Amino acid sequence: MxxxxxxxxxxxxxxxxxxxxxxxxxxxxxxxxxxxxxxxxxxxxxxxxxxxxxxxxxxxxxxxxxxxxxxxxxxxxxxxxxxxxxxxxxxxxxxxxxxxxxxxxxxxxxxxxxxxxxxxxxxxxxxxxxxxxxxxxxxxxxxxxxxxxxxxxxxxxxxxxxxxxxxxxxxxxxxxxxxxxxxxxxxxxxxxxxxxxxxxxxxxxxxxxxxxxxxxxxxxxxxxxxxxxxxxxxxxxxxxxxxxxxxxxxxxxxxxxxxxxxxxxxxxxxxxxxxxxxxxxxxxxxxxxxxxxxxxxxxxxxxxxxxxxxxxxxxxxxxxxxxxxxNMPFAPSAQMQHVPYDLEDDEGDSDSDLDVRISERIRQTHRRPHPPPESSYPSSDEDPLSHQRRRRRLAQNYITSLSSARKEARRERQERAARMAEEADAACGAGGGSDEERGASAGAGAGAGRDKARKRTFFKASRLDVARLLQGPDPGLTGLGLAEGAAGPGAAGGHGHAPHRHGAGVGNGITREWTEGLY
CATH class of the missing domain: 3.40.800.20 (Histone deacetylase domain)
Structure with missing residues (x-):
């Protein structure tokens, strides 16, 4: 000091x-x-x-x-x-x-x-x-x-x-x-x-x-x-x-x-x-x-x-x-756990612009999660203040690694959704027969998806439910189940009725939109 x-x-x-x-x-x-x-x-x-x-x-x-x-x-x-x-x-x-x-x-x-x-x-x-x-x-x-x-x-x-x-x-x-x-x-x-x-x-x-x-x-x-x-x-x-x-x-x-x-x-x-x-x-x-x-x-x-x-x-x-x-135990330890930071941060000027302060607090909140707890006390040649600063550096490294992992996971999800959309386009383009046959085929597929994911329609599913469904083992079935609720029965494979980006595949269109919106 x-x-x-x-x-x-x-x-x-x-x-x-x-x-x-x-x-x-x-x-x-x-x-x-x-x-x-x-x-x-x-x-x-x-x-x-x-x-x-x-x-x-x-x-x-x-x-x-x-x-x-x-x-x-x-x-x-x-x-x-x-x-x-x-x-x-x-x-x-x-x-x-x-x-x-x-x-x-x-x-x-x-x-x-x-x-x-x-x-x-x-x-x-x-x-x-x-x-x-x-x-x-x-x-x-x-x-x-x-x-x-x-x-x-x-x-x-x-x-x-x-x-x-x-x-x-x-x-x-x-x-x-x-x-x-x-x-x-x-x-x-x-x-x-x-x-x-x-x-x-x-x-x-x-x-x-x-x-x-x-x-x-x-x-x-x-x-x-x-x-x-x-x-x-x-x-x-x-x-x-x-x-x-x-x-x-x-x-x-x-x-x-x-x-x-x-x-x-x-x-x-x-x-x-x-x-x-x-x-x-x-x-x-x-x-x-x-x-x-x-x-x-x-x-x-x-x-x-x-x-x-x-x-x-x-x-x-x-x-x-x-x-x-x-006779007292030496330096009793305690099991620590992750504790979220408060949104309050006294760095900012109380008279500064409200939008700037809100943006800064959101950025600080997402930038500084707690690092994994350390149960060890600083060594004999390291004072507590140096130990605290070292933990801050470890926390920053931990945050950086988490950010990289999240970006990689998000990229993989987006690539998977894109592949699903391309496969749906190809399937719709290759399908022959009359409009009635295509409509019956789409209705059967929607029914199968509904059986696999009962009550998971677009209007009834919460945001958290949809996020969980998107991480399931069969994204294709999930997309078809969502398609029936969004476009309605007899949508003829989604042609002209899908309110999302992919008119040819309503279910996969919803999948992409929720994927990009949630993550």
Whole structure:
């Protein structure tokens, strides 16, 4: 990452259909319709969907949810398409939202939606949470699977949400894939890093994820109105710097944070850190400068708060987590399958011509099918990003070979249809006798075709049925069966009655037209 390309983009908003990949239809419909005026009536005075004191409805609620979740979904798609190595969405990180209820100021769980999108391509995804509150919504969503590992460093005890004990390790197939480090009040930079680095190093060595989502809730900073930790800005940002060293595709999202000036400072500093930019400690002059007084610096210092986390407690907890990780299976694999690309593509300008965007999306959809899945993880001398780019090259070669095979098959079908048409012309030209005899002969042939392909007339056969018939062992019979339905009985071999290209052979004319139209 020595040479970084930095860019900003306006992501697409998350649609209600995309939200229902995790949340229930009923809950999403409620969020789309609720207003402060209809709140009591729609929720039964706050008892339904737990929308109330912690999560009140407000004007523009659903618009906010679609923007927040859309940013995280777009970030996941950019990682999948190898358009970025690191993506940042400070409007995301709402880790408390559940499948059918709001919780802890969170309405839509954008993190779960982004992880589900990443799982379409990656076998394993790692979620890290450094918010002062436990990331209960994300952990609950993936508590029984080994394809997502969650690691949360939070305050535990008489504190919201009251979950995330050391022994909460997952269930069933996900046993051991939920890591919780419960802190007490006053954790400082040195103590935090003394446990964060060894635990995350062990997880990365053992789990080897294909992508990482890092939730950087700023309520773990010193002086937060709701938090009780004592981290400085540099101590908080060191978690971002450490995870960046693994060179694994990374999504950084926001979260909590209730002392606004400290949140703004920290997330600005961490954005520069993610992009490889050294930030000046002196704040530039701007219209909001007065909010950062009296020091007017890019810094959030620790305070003199007591640290209730003793060295013995931190050492024992770290040892218990590392022992659990040693007993965990190494890099569990998952059976992958072909997943079609979405038509949505955020490359195009939203204000560009509609016809151009539709054509481009159709072209991208047909050009980029998923390659055959690879179950192997990159070798020890190949980092995940290089492995991902290599898979993209293999995918392009796979697409090229498929295209050549399809062209060859289409050419063979067209040649076969042409030969059938020529044979029909020759048969009609060589046939003697009166018109009545030829009509009787054609009617008998149509009857034979009808017996072989019962109810396969042109008007009753669907497009898929016709395509299947054209691939049958006897195209000639198929053509004759279609002829009777198209031209009607007594068509005299098709002379003057066929509405298709070959007037001499109605059945074969239909065969050619469907062949060229379908393929």
């Amino acid at each position: 020595s040479a970084l390309t930095r860019s900003t983009s306006r992501p697409d908003r998350c649609t209600p259909h995309e939200m229902t990949r995790f949340h229930t239809d009923e809950y999403i419909d409620f969020l789309a319709r609720v207003t402060p005026e209809t709140f009591d009536e729609m929720t039964g005075h706050g008892s339904r969907f737990l929308v109330g004191e912690d999560c009140p409805p407000f004007e523009g609620l659903f618009e906010f949810c679609s923007i927040s979740a859309g940013g995280s979904l777009s970030a996941a798609r950019r990682l999948i398409d190898a358009k970025a190595d690191i993506c940042v969405n400070w409007a995301g990180g709402l880790h408390h939202a559940k499948k059918r209820e709001a919780s802890g100021f969170c309405y839509i769980n954008d993190i779960v939606l982004a992880i589900l999108e990443l799982l379409r391509y990656h076998q394993r995804v790692l979620y890290i949470d450094i918010d002062v509150h436990h990331g209960d919504g994300v952990e609950e969503a993936f508590y029984t699977t080994d394809r997502v590992m969650t690691a949360s460093f939070h305050k535990y005890g008489d504190f919201f949400p009251g979950t995330g004990a050391l022994n909460d390790k997952g269930k069933g197939k996900g046993k051991g894939y939920a890591v919780n480090f419960p802190f007490k009040d006053g954790i400082d930079d040195e103590s935090y890093q003394s446990v964060f680095r060894p635990v995350m190093q062990a997880i990365m060595d053992r789990y080897r994820p294909g992508a990482i989502i890092l939730q950087c809730g700023a309520d773990s900073l010193a002086g937060d109105k709701l938090g009780s930790f004592n981290l400085s800005m540099n101590g908080h940002a060191s978690c971002v710097a450490f995870m960046r060293t693994f060179n694994v595709p990374l999504i950084i999202v926001g979260g909590g944070g209730y002392t606004i000036r400290n949140v703004a400072r920290t997330w600005a500093f961490e954005t520069g850190l993610a992009c490889g930019v050294k930030m000046d400690e002196r704040l530039p002059f701007n219209e909001y400068l007065e909010y950062f007084g009296p020091e007017f610096k890019l810094a959030v210092p620790s305070n003199n708060m007591d640290n209730a986390n003793t060295r013995e407690y931190l050492h024992e907890t770290t040892a218990a987590i590392l022992e659990s990780l040693r």
